[in-house]
Amino acid sequence: MNRITLSLALTLMTATAASADCAFENQIPVKAMTAAFPAYKAIAENMQECGNVQVELDQEVRTKSAPALAANPSLYHISSVHNGTIVPLLNEGTIRPLDDLVAKYGQNLTPNQLIKIDGKIMAIAFMVNMxxxxxxxxxxxxxxxxxxxxxxxxxxxxxxxxxxxxxxxxxxxxxxxxxxxxxxxxxxxxxxxxxxxxxxxxxxxxxxxxxxxxxxxxxxxxxxxxxxxxxxxxxxxxxxxxxxxxxxxxxxxxxxxxxxxxxxxxxxxxxxxxxxxxxxxxxxxAMFSWDGFAIARNISDEEAEAAFRVALEGGDAEMVKENNDLAIWLIEGYQPSDMAKGAIETMQNGALPTPSxxxxxxxxxxxxxxxxxxxxxxxxxxxxxxxxxxxxxxxxxxxxxx
Amino acid sequence: MRRRTFWTFVGPSVFLMVLFIALPLVSVLWQSFVLSIPVVETVEVETCTPGFPSQVCVTANKSQAVLDENGKPVRITSFVGLDLYKSVVEPGVFWQAVTSGDFAALLRVDFWRALRFTLTFTFITLPFVLGIGLLIALTVNNSAARLRGPVIFVSLLPYIITPVIGGISIYWLFVGDGIVTRMLEGLVGHDISIMTHGWAVEALMMFYRVWHVAPFAFVIFYAGLQGVNRDTLESAMIDGASRFERLRYVIIPHLFPLIVFVTLIHLMDSYRVFEEIVAFNAQSQRISLQWLTYDFLQPDDSGNRAIGRASASSMLTMIGIVVIILPVLRRAWRDHRR
CATH class of the missing domain: 3.40.190.10 (Periplasmic binding protein-like II)
Structure with a gap:
C-alpha cells in the first residue's frame, strides 16, 4: 500500500467515525456554499459529519450564490443567505419553499427561525448579526x-x-x-x-x-x-x-x-x-440581519430533502452546545453569554431589521x-x-x- | 506559398481569434446599446423575520420581479442607442464644466475621475519605464561577462512576481503600521498615514508599476543592444564622439523600433490599470477605467448589476487605447514605409 492510498484510507476511516455524530447517514451527494465566518465554519463541520457533504466556505457568497443557484441543475443544493442575499434568489425564483420539509423534519426548529415570505417558509435562520x-x-x-x-x-x-x-x-x-x-x-x-x-x-x-x-x-x-x-x-x-x-x-x-x-x-x-x-x-x-440557509429550486426533490436534513444537522442543538459563543444563535439550546448582552439589548431597544x-x-x-x-x-x-x-x-x- | 498551405497554417489562428476575440467584442458592443429591464410589480407582502424575543411580521408594499410560467423573471430588452454611454460619461456635466471652467465638478463623475487617473498613470510611468529599462540594459551590457547572468536574474525578479502579490507587498510596507511608515515616523517624530493622501497612494501605484514593468523594457533593450553595429560605434569613437554622443546618435537610433514597441505595449497595458487599485486598496482615493468596468459588473447586495454600463465603459476604454496608441502606430508605419 503506497502512502496516498494509506492517507486516503485514514480519511475515510475518520469520515465514518465522525458520521456517528450525525442523526442519519446521508446517501445523496450534497453540495453547499456558505459564508466563511467562524459560525459558518462550525455549521459546515457539523454538516460534513453526515457524509457525502461538500461545503465551500466563500467570502464572496453574496455575489456568487445568485448565478450558482440559477443554473439548471443548480451548482449547489444549499446556499447560505441573509436579508440581502435572499432578494435575488427570491426575485429569480431559484430557491424553493420549505413548508413540507419543515413539517416533516423541522420539529426542533424554533418559530423564530422560520423566514416566511408571503406565508411560505423560504429560508431557515440560524443566527442574527448586527x-x-x-x-x-x-x-x-x-x-x-x-x-x-x-x-x-x-x-x-x-x-x-x-x-x-x-x-x-x-x-x-x-x-x-x-x-x-x-x-x-x-x-x-x-x-x-x-x-x-x-x-x-x-x-x-x-x-x-x-x-x-x-x-x-x-x-x-x-x-x-x-x-x-x-x-x-x-x-x-x-x-x-x-x-x-x-x-x-x-x-x-x-x-x-x-x-x-x-x-x-x-x-x-x-x-x-x-x-x-x-x-x-x-x-x-443599527440594523440587524439574520443569517441562515435556503435550498435550491433546480434540484430533485430527493436531493432537496437530503440537503435540508444535512443543513438542519449543521445547525442543531449539539452544534450550538459546542460553539455557543460564536454567534447570537436562534437555535434551541443557546445560552446567551456576557458578550451577547450588546446584541440582545440592541434588539430589545427596538433596532430595525435590514430590509429585504x-x-x-x-x-x-x-x-x-x-x-x-x-x-x-x-x-x-x-x-x-x-x-x-x-x-x-x-x-x-x-x-x-x- | 500556395494559397492552400497558407490557409492551413493561418486558418486555425483566424478561427480562434474570431471565436474568442471578435465575437465577444461584438457581443459587448451590442450589450452597450441595449438595456434589459426586469418587469417589476408592486405587491403587498408579509415578511416574517427573527425578532427578540419572538418573530416580527411586517406587511409592506414591495417591488418584486414578475416571473413567467417557467419561474424565470420576465425582462424587456430594448435598444437604447447611446443612453448607456450617456449615463457613464454624463455629457451634460462635461459641457457645463467646459463652459464654466469648473473641472472639480467634472471629477465628481466616476468616469472622468477614472479617466483623469488612468491618463496620468499611463503617461507618467511611460518615460520612467523606458528610461530605467534602458539604464539597466546599458549597465548590464557594460558589466563584466561573469556578472551578467546574476544581474539579469535579479533585474527580472520584479517582472516575475504576480502583480497583485507584488502590489500588496509594497502596500504593506507603507500602510498604517508598515515597516517603512514606522521608519519614517521614527525620523519625523509623529504619526504618518500615507494611505489617507490621494496623491501618495497615486505615487505609490506608479512607483510599483515602474518597478514591475521596467525589467520588461530592459530585456527588450538588452537584446537590441546585442545587435548594435560595432564598426559604427568604433568609427564614432575614432571621430571623438563622447559616451553620451554615442548613445544619442548610434545606440538610440538603433534601438528606436524597440522603443516604439515597448511604448506601444506599455500604453496598452497601463491604460488598463487594475491590479494596483486592488492591491493598494485605492478605490477610496483613485479609480481607473478598468476598475469602473469591474465595478459596474459586480452585483450589489440585491444581485443587481449594470451590464449595459459595464459594456459601454469597456468600449470607451478600448476607444481610449486606440486613440492613445494611434500616434505611435502612425509613426511606426511611416518608418516602416521609408
Missing part, C-alpha cells in the same frame, strides 16, 4: 466614563479617552470603502429617522437625516485611525486585540475573537452594550461610493446626498424600479 457597542471595560472604569447611550455621549467619551491618551485612537469603525462604510451610513441614517426610498421607489436620502448622518460621520472620524477607509471587520478586530482602540460599533459575530487567547491581548477587558442611539432616547443606530428589498442593494451601491468621496473631502454633504440620489435613479431605472 453591530453594537464594544468597549474597553477597564478604560471606561478607570476614566469614570458611563457606557454611552447615544452618539453624543460616544463623542464625549471619545474626547475624554483621547485626552487621557490611553490608546492610539479612541474609536474604531468598519469603514472600508466598500459595502462596509455603506452599512455604517445606513445604521446612523436609520437612527436619525431617515427613510431610504418613498413608496414609489424614488429616493429619499437627500434629507435632514442624511445631512445629520454625514455630519456625525465626520465628527466620529476625527477620533479614528486616519486610515479608516481601509478598515474592514478583521482590521477593527485586530485594533481591539492589539489595544489600539477603546470602543467601536462592531459586529456581534466577532465577539468571541476578543477573548481568543491565541490572538487577543484584551481577554476579559471587552464589554458589550446596545448600539448607541443617534438621537438621544431614540432607537439604536430590491432597492436596498441599489441605494447601498450609490451610498457607498458617495459617502467615501464625502469622507475624503471630494464632495460636500449636499453634493454627496444629491449624487447618491442621482446614482440611485440611474441604478433603479435599469432595475425597472422607476
Amino acid at each position: 453591530q453594537h457597542l464594544f468597549y474597553r471595560k477597564d478604560i471606561f472604569e478607570e476614566l469614570g466614563i458611563a457606557v454611552p447611550q447615544n452618539y453624543d455621549e460616544v463623542l464625549a467619551a471619545a474626547e475624554k479617552i483621547k485626552a487621557a491618551g490611553v490608546v492610539d485612537y479612541p474609536l474604531g469603525a468598519t469603514w472600508k470603502a466598500d459595502w462596509n462604510v455603506g452599512i455604517d451610513f445606513n445604521n446612523l441614517f436609520v437612527g436619525f429617522g431617515g427613510k431610504f426610498v418613498n413608496e414609489d421607489n424614488t429616493p429619499a436620502v437627500n434629507s435632514e437625516a442624511g445631512l445629520k448622518t454625514l455630519e456625525m460621520m465626520k465628527k466620529l472620524s476625527a477620533y479614528m485611525n486616519p486610515e479608516y477607509l481601509v478598515a474592514d471587520a478583521t482590521y477593527v478586530q485586530q485594533e481591539f486585540q492589539q489595544e489600539k482602540i477603546a470602543m467601536s460599533n462592531f459586529w456581534a459575530s466577532r465577539a468571541a475573537k476578543m477573548d481568543d487567547p491565541a490572538e487577543s491581548k484584551v481577554i476579559g477587558k471587552i464589554g458589550t452594550a446596545s448600539a448607541p442611539a443617534a438621537i438621544p432616547g431614540g432607537i439604536p443606530a 428589498t430590491v432597492w436596498r442593494g441599489l441605494i447601498n451601491d450609490a451610498i457607498e461610493k458617495n459617502v467615501v468621496e464625502f469622507l475624503t473631502g471630494k464632495k460636500t454633504a449636499e453634493e454627496t446626498l444629491s449624487d447618491i440620489e442621482a446614482a440611485y435613479r440611474t441604478n433603479a431605472k435599469e432595475a425597472g424600479l422607476l
